[in-house]
Amino acid sequence: MAYQGTQKVGCGVQVCKPQGRTEIQCGYVMDPPIMDEDPIYEIGKACSKCAKLATPMKCSSLLGLCVP
Numbered sequence: 001m002a003y004q005g006t007q008k009v010g011c012g013v014q015v016c017k018p019q020g021r022t023e024i025q026c027g028y029v030m031d032p033p034i035m036d037e038d039p040i041y042e043i044g045k046a047c048s049k050c051a052k053l054a055t056p057m058k059c060s061s062l063l064g065l066c067v068p
Contacts, residue, residue: 005030 002009008029015022047059050066057066 002028005034 006028009026011024011026013022013024046064047066050057050059053066055068057068059065060067
């Protein structure tokens with residue numbers, strides 16, 4: 001899950017076979033940074049703001065997300 005202001009996401013994966021585990025760690029770039037009391041998402045219709053983003057995107061009807 002990423003916050004609504006997330007601009008970039010980078011993740012790393014480490015498979016630990018002896019322990020039978022896989023560890024995943026992700027880092028996010030947000031502008032502006034979020035505060036604890038800030039909402040994670042703005043309630044609204046899926047894809048309703050795709051065209052209004054700094055880099056306009058189109059709606060993925062499969063995912064209900066804005067995509068390049």
